[in-house]
Amino acid sequence: MSILEMKGISKAFGGAKALTDVDFSVEEGEIHALLGENGAGKSTLMNILTGVIQADSGSIRFDGKLYPEPGIRQMEQAGIAFVHQELNVINDLAVFENIFLQRELKKKSGLLDKKTMIAQTVALFDELGVELSPTAMVSELKTGQKQLLEICRALHMDAKLLILDEPTTALSNAEIDHLFHILKTLKAKGKSFVFISHKMPEIFAVSDRYTVLRNGEFISSGNITDVTPHQVTSDMVGVQYVDKDVYERRPLGDVVLELRGFSGHGFRNIDLTLRRGEIVAFTGLAGCGASELLQTMFGALPAEGGQLRINGTPVHGGIHSFMKHSVGMLPANRKENSVVPDMNILENTYLAEHTLSRRRPFIRQKAELSRYNALRDLLRIKAGSPGDPITSLSGGNQQKVFLARWLNIGADLLLFDNPTQGVDVGAKAEIYRLILQLAAEGRTVILNTLEIPEIRKVSDRCVVFYDGEVAKIFDHDEIDEHAVMLYSTNAVHAAGVQSHV
16 A cells, blocks of 8 residues: 555756656555665655645645645654755754754643653664663764664654665664664554665665656666666666776876874774875775774874874874865765855865965955866866855765865865765766876875775775774775675684684
8 A cells, every 4th residue: 555656746947857747656664765866856856745845746645645735844744754864963952852853842831841851762762772872962973873863853753754865874884784674673563764875785675666766757666676786777877887897007106195003093003105196995894993094194183193194294283284285085974074055166166275375365256266167177067056055966066066175275185085975876987987087197095985896996905994903905906895895894813713713
């Protein structure tokens, strides 16, 4: 039995069609994967369902009731919850206060009933197997814990249909397994889910059915057991990018970066040398220390020992110091660490340049536009006016703007922390192309990612981390998913110990 039926949904913004006669349905007690590239129409369709925007035509029936002009509050009350990819928790509130946000319990006196809210939060976490303190401040939580908090808040609203937009991007492997266990348990109780993801293994592990959109049009739908990842990917992007191997060897230059006994929060005793034009991938299980190492190499976290040299010069201090040595970084959390939502696209592009150019306090709009236009063409940024909000761009194009931010200051050591998370297959291929292009121009790139196929597409070497240390370094031709996993999990050591027992 269908809990949701959307038929003939169309929407245009100005003269551009975002959706054209799209049909979408979800059964009661199923996990339905909604798939497509960034810009395919997924967000528009879900925003129409949740009342954020109105469709130009089509019909919506939810839980047996027709909704001619759905509104946000109306659809929430009907039982639909949207857990967005970009975190919407309030850092300055406690965990339980986020759970009850805008639905606070009060005593007869009118004061907040904190005791009852905390008790209900504990009961919710116990039911779901979530280990969070209800009184902890959200600002103290890790990104993965904040993601789980968002999901718990939606479940506390007793939603019948939960829309999960890239819910695993900030979660460790253990947290992902736990989340999938929660979803399957709730599905057995009759809850329904729309699962939006670009990660094929996850889609095939947890989904019952799928629907693919492309360029705002319905492409295909069916049981997930009746298709292969290759077929679904082909439906999403056509054959343009499917299984395309983009790696290219190139001559390397002099040593650019040297780490000797480098230690910091989450990692220790790192010895590593990188050359000009080289692409090196960091990988390992979540929490292995690779992300913390990148943040320390950019000055966002303090070093605790050892030495870091760039072009032979010891470098230490904060972010500004590393920027002056031509280091740029794309952090893992775009929303909290890259996006300046109150600035437009152009302002986000020249932000780093004017942080360094204190002797030139005035912004020359004409010169900035000229540089932006050149970078836009170089990086193939799909954007309207440079005066448009940065939030108007897709995730992939936002990443390109932030890359432009560093190219604008001539950065030649680029640190990319999970740069393709939350972007579609086509945008990933563009990012791979850019990484190889930057390396061919003589820039050095460090890429931190958990995706081994991604590493094979671009990297010259792969550095595997385990428990804060370098476990193994593979050359490009040696990179193999099974071998990398053996060192990521320390299974090699475990096997060695077992063989001597």
